[in-house]
Amino acid sequence: MAKETLSPNDCRDMLIAVANKIIESEPILTDADRALGDGDHGIGMERGMNAVKEKLEGTDFETADKPFMAMGMAMMSSMGGASGAVFGTLFRTGGKAVGGVDTFGPEQLAAFFTSGTEGVQTRGGAKPGDKTMVDALVPAAEKAEEVKGSSLIDAITAVAAAAEAGKDASKAMIATMGRAKTLGERSIGHPDAGAVSVAIIVATMRDFVAS
Amino acid sequence: MAHKKLINDPLKVADELVEGLVEAYNGECDFVGARSLVLKNIPDNKVALLVGGGSGHEPIYHGLVGRNLADGAACGDIFAAPPPDIVLEATQAVSKGNGVLYLYGNYAGDVMNFDIGAELAEEEDIEVRTVLIWDDVCSAPPTEKNKRRGIAGLVPVVKLVGAASQTATSLDELEALAKKAVLNTRSVGVSMSPGSIPATGKPTFEIDEDKIGLGMGIHGEPGVGDIPMTTADELTPQMLDLIFADFDKDEDIDALKEGDEILFFVNSLGSTTMMELLIALRKAREILNTKGIKTYDVIVGPLVTCQEMSGISFSITKLDDELKKYWDLPCQSLCYSKMEGHYGG
Numbered sequence: 001m002a003k004e005t006l007s008p009n010d011c012r013d014m015l016i017a018v019a020n021k022i023i024e025s026e027p028i029l030t031d032a033d034r035a036l037g038d039g040d041h042g043i044g045m046e047r048g049m050n051a052v053k054e055k056l057e058g059t060d061f062e063t064a065d066k067p068f069m070a071m072g073m074a075m076m077s078s079m080g081g082a083s084g085a086v087f088g089t090l091f092r093t094g095g096k097a098v099g100g101v102d103t104f105g106p107e108q109l110a111a112f113f114t115s116g117t118e119g120v121q122t123r124g125g126a127k128p129g130d131k132t133m134v135d136a137l138v139p140a141a142e143k144a145e146e147v148k149g150s151s152l153i154d155a156i157t158a159v160a161a162a163a164e165a166g167k168d169a170s171k172a173m174i175a176t177m178g179r180a181k182t183l184g185e186r187s188i189g190h191p192d193a194g195a196v197s198v199a200i201i202v203a204t205m206r207d208f209v210a211s
Numbered sequence: 212m213a214h215k216k217l218i219n220d221p222l223k224v225a226d227e228l229v230e231g232l233v234e235a236y237n238g239e240c241d242f243v244g245a246r247s248l249v250l251k252n253i254p255d256n257k258v259a260l261l262v263g264g265g266s267g268h269e270p271i272y273h274g275l276v277g278r279n280l281a282d283g284a285a286c287g288d289i290f291a292a293p294p295p296d297i298v299l300e301a302t303q304a305v306s307k308g309n310g311v312l313y314l315y316g317n318y319a320g321d322v323m324n325f326d327i328g329a330e331l332a333e334e335e336d337i338e339v340r341t342v343l344i345w346d347d348v349c350s351a352p353p354t355e356k357n358k359r360r361g362i363a364g365l366v367p368v369v370k371l372v373g374a375a376s377q378t379a380t381s382l383d384e385l386e387a388l389a390k391k392a393v394l395n396t397r398s399v400g401v402s403m404s405p406g407s408i409p410a411t412g413k414p415t416f417e418i419d420e421d422k423i424g425l426g427m428g429i430h431g432e433p434g435v436g437d438i439p440m441t442t443a444d445e446l447t448p449q450m451l452d453l454i455f456a457d458f459d460k461d462e463d464i465d466a467l468k469e470g471d472e473i474l475f476f477v478n479s480l481g482s483t484t485m486m487e488l489l490i491a492l493r494k495a496r497e498i499l500n501t502k503g504i505k506t507y508d509v510i511v512g513p514l515v516t517c518q519e520m521s522g523i524s525f526s527i528t529k530l531d532d533e534l535k536k537y538w539d540l541p542c543q544s545l546c547y548s549k550m551e552g553h554y555g556g
Contacts, residue, residue, distance in 0.1 A: 073295075073296070076294050076295050076296070076324070076327060077245075077294045077295065077296040077297075078294075079294070080287060080288055080291045080292060080293070080294045080320075080324070081291045081292055081320045081324075082292075082319050082320040082323055084294060084324070085292075085295070085320065085323035085324050085327060086323065088295075088327070089323075089327065123323050123326070123327075124319075124323065
C-alpha cells in the first residue's frame with residue numbers, strides 16, 4: 001500500500017534509503033564517471049552518503065524540510081569540490097522550499113525539485129543539454145509541477161520516469177562542462193554520471209513511497 | 212615509479228600539513244574548526260580578509276595568513292576546494308563586525324563552495340564580498356576574464372590587499388582596491404613535468420619529455436599549447452610577450468609603456484630550482500629594461516607550487532601611487548615576508 005503523504009521522519013527514512021541505494025550503486029557510478037571524467041564520482045557520492053546516514057540516523061525531525069537540508073549540508077561538507085557543492089545545493093535549496101510543514105505530499109515534491117533544480121543551475125551554471133545532472137533534474141522538475149494534483153505515488157512515479165528519460169537522453173549529448181568537456185564528441189554514447197545519480201535518487205524515492 | 216613522499220596516512224595529508232603550518236607560525240595563528248588557519252588578535256572592527264583554496268600548493272594559500280596579509284584561510288583537501296562549512300568557520304573566526312572580503316583564485320569548485328559559505332555567513336549576519344583572482348592570461352581571452360584561472364599573481368594581489376585591509380574603513384573600500392590589484396596583475400606559466408597526487412603518487416597530468424606546456428595551468432590545465440623544449444633565453448621573451456600582449460589587447464587597462472612601474476614575480480611550480488629562476492629573471496629584466504619598464508620590486512621563489520611539478524611563471528603587477536603605498540608596508544607570513552619599502556629603494 002503506497003504512502004499518501006510522508007511525515008518528517010518518513011522523509012528522513014526515505015533519504016536514508018536513498019543514501020543506502022547510492023552506496024550500493026558506487027560501482028555503477030564509478031564506471032559511468034570513468035568513461036567521461038576522472039572516475040571519482042562514485043567514491044565521492046559514497047563518502048557523501050555515509051555522512052548523510054551518520055547525520056540522519058537516529059535523529060528526530062519536527063518538519064519535513066529539515067532532513068533534506070541536513071542531507072544537503074552533510075553532502076557539501078563531506079564531498080567537497082564541485083560535486084559536493086551542486087548535489088548539496090539540490091538537497092539544501094530544494095529542502096528549504098519544502099518549508100516547515102509536517103506532511104510531505106505532491107506539492108512539496110514539486111517545490112523540492114523546482115527550487116533544487118534552480119539552485120543547482122544557479123550554482124553550477126549548467127543548462128539543459130550540457131550533459132550534466134541538470135539533464136535529469138530539469139525534466140523531473142517540470143514533471144513534478146505538472147503532476148502536483150495527483151496522488152504522491154503517481155506523482156513520484158511520473159517524476160522518476162522523467163528523470164530516467166533525462167538521464168538516457170544525456171547519452172546523445174556532447175559534454176561542455178567539467179573535466180569531460182575536453183573529450184568533446186567522444187563523450188557521446190555515455191550518460192552523465194551526475195544524471196545517473198539523480199535517476200537513482202528519484203527511483204529510490206519512488207520505491208520508498210510505494211512500499 | 213611513483214614519487215617518493217615523506218608522509219603518514221595519505222588521507223590525512225591536508226590536515227597534517229595545516230597542523231604543521233600552525234607550528235611554523237609558532238603561536239601567531241590558530242587552527243580553527245575542521246581546517247582553517249586564523250591569525251590571533253585580529254583588531255575589532257577590522258575589515259577582514261579571507262583567502263583559501265585546495266591544499267598541496269604550499270606555501271600558498273594558507274601560508275599567506277600573516278601580519279599585514281590575510282586574516283585567515285579556509286583550507287581544502289589536496290587540490291580540492293574547502294567545503295562550505297570550513298569556509299563558514301573561517302569566516303566566523305575572522306569576522307570582527309565590519310565585513311569579510313573573500314579573495315581567492317577563480318576555479319569552479321572554489322567559487323561554488325565559497326559562495327555557499329558566503330550564503331551561510333550572511334544567514335548569520337556577516338556581510339561578505341568576493342573578489343576573484345584571474346591573472347592567468349593564457350586561460351581565456353581578455354573579453355572573458357570570468358573564465359580565467361588564478362595562478363601565481365595571487366601572491367602580489369594578497370600582499371597588496373592585506374596591506375590595504377589594515378586601514379580600510381569599509382568592505383566597499385577594500386573590495387575596490389582588491390579589484391584594482393587583480394586588474395593590474397597578469398601572469399603566464401609554463402610547465403615541463405607534472406607534480407604527483409600525494410595519496411596515490413600518480414602524476415597530475417601528462418606531457419612529452421621534450422615539450423614545454425606554454426600557458427599551462429598549475430594543475431596541468433591546457434593553455435596556449437605544447438612547444439619544443441628550449442632554453443631560458445628563448446622561452447623568457449615568449450612568456451613576457453604573452454603578458455605584454457594581454458595588457459595591449461585588454462580594453463580595461465592601458466598597455467605597458469616606457470616609464471611604467473611594476474612588481475615582477477618569478478615563481479617556481481615546485482621542482483624548478485632557484486638557479487633556473489634567476490637565469491630566467493636575468494633575461495626578463497633585460498627585456499623589461501630595454502622597454503623602459505621600471506621594476507619597482509622583485510619576488511623570486513617557489514611560492515605557488517604543485518608538489519614537484521617543474522615549470523615557472525612570470526607575474527607582472529602594474530603599480531600606481533596607491534598600490535605602491537600598500538606594497539611598501541612590511542609584511543610577514545610563511546609564504547612571503549618583506550621589510551618596509553622595496554628592494555633598491
